[in-house]
Amino acid sequence: MLDKLFKISPRAWRAWLSIQSRLNKGNSQPEKPQQKEKQTSIFTKRKRVFTLVFIVVATLYLVSSAAAEFNLIDGLESFPKAFIWITTYLVPDEKSLSNLPAILAKLSETVFVAIAVTVCAALCAFFFSLLGTTTTKTNPWLARMVRVVAAFFRNVPDVVWAMLLLFSFGQNVLTGFFALFFATFGLLTRTFIETIDEVSADCVEALNATGATTLQIVFQGIIPSVLSVIISWILYMIETNIRASTLIGILTATGIGYQFDMYYKMMNYASASLVVIAIVVVVIAIEITSTRIRKVIM
């Protein structure tokens, strides 16, 4: 496989060189003969780009498979095996139904955590993003600081927050709550800044021209124009956070994630399957509701 790669690469190198030289030519002398050449070479150019992309992707694939100790045959083989395993073991039976109340209690806790986290994070992120947007013309240094802080919260994985909080909060609902809060807050702040810059720039300019105060601009201009986008994002994040809180639940031993992990490790696969089904039903129900709402408000 590697041999093949080296065989192709000189061709790609030539292709790359020719693209480069043509680009340079185009910059230095954009004249008539140039255009003619461009017209004839559209298909060859496309072919070269495809070859180049193919080589990059193939290299990335080979290197990645080597690093992750992955091979396609094992991967494909695991499908029938997993399918058989799922259909034989991962099926709820009568005994597991007695665990249903416990599962539903944990699931409702997780859903409420996801909703509470998203709403709180969205409220904080909105007021924070008002400081970060350029439309309200607050201090530019403050705006930059806000963006850096948001980027920090967004890029630190929620797992890290969960681990950090696990030391101080222990196995508590609040561990997952704050871990998700920080991650959601970072993401939503950036999104809201972009939304405010994009959606309400015109109306803020108009309000500025009429001599409105900053508070008036915020409440009469920005909030009405971005509210539907914000609600739409909140609905999306609730869905995401339910899934994320499953993962964090496994790490911090709380909520529905822990419930699944417990059954899974006890090899009580029938009950574990009930957990999966319950999560799927809730997530799909939320997705359908939010799609309906989004259709009306957007």
Add this chain to the structure above:
Amino acid sequence: MSDSATVAAPASPATLPAFPSAPPLTPQPDPETSSSSPDLEKHIDRSLRGKIKIGAKGLSGPVIKITALVLIGLTVYGFLTFDYKNIDFAQAVAKTFHNAQVMFGQPKLTYNSFLGLMHALFVSFALGALATFFGAIAGFIGALLCARNIANPLVGNVVRAFVAFIRAVPTVLWILIFSVAAGLGGVAAVVGLTFHSAGYLAKAYSESIEEMDSGVIEALKASGASYWQIVFQAILPASISYMTAWTFLRFEINFATAIAVGAAAGAGGIGFDLFMASAFYFDLSELGFITYVIVIAVVLLELAATKVKAKVR
């Protein structure tokens, strides 16, 4: 204008009281408008105090209000019903601040070597890349089968429901399920990550296919182009920039998820080191160092993705 008004004002104090309809204090329908066109008044929406209501009519306003109120209500209800286990909140917050100070202030490696950490980081990157690769292929096929403008409606509905199911199951659970069949490690991690990526990308791709101009497909159909010609000559070129953007976004998500599941499902990569540093060694400085490595990697990845996306457009 204003000049003439100020000049006229002192000249006409005598006529002022005689002026029949002095403007009333409470806002009322403008007499001029209502007298000249009484029909117009029917179409003007006024509040109780007579102010003309402005803003878009329709369901959107009330639905936004109701949704916001319901969400806030659920949040309050959630806070009231959570089982806090009598935690000492102030103490926990203080401890968190102290821990965060140690973590972000004094990052230090003790249990991992820097090279080992780089290798683990690359493993996470590889897991994310492979999952994105397979997810993109499966997602593209799924999108062709369920995009409303090119797919068979019946097949489309079935595929859409299937994709929704796949997306609804959290990634960790896919990995845990597959690790029973394939054993813990790279294979289970990649397959598990692929499931959610494929579901996500199928939806994203099909939406970008649906956005495309229907005339192009019709024209190609009329000229007798085959299905695959339509796919590769019309659909792919028209939506390639959206698709690359979505694929890179998914790659960023997959990288983050690969780190997270490394911690939760023992799938390897830097996430596992993260998990060991905190849950086994209880070493905050180590946790801080690994966090910095991850943050730098994520930022670099984002920058690279932005550059490639700009090229494709």
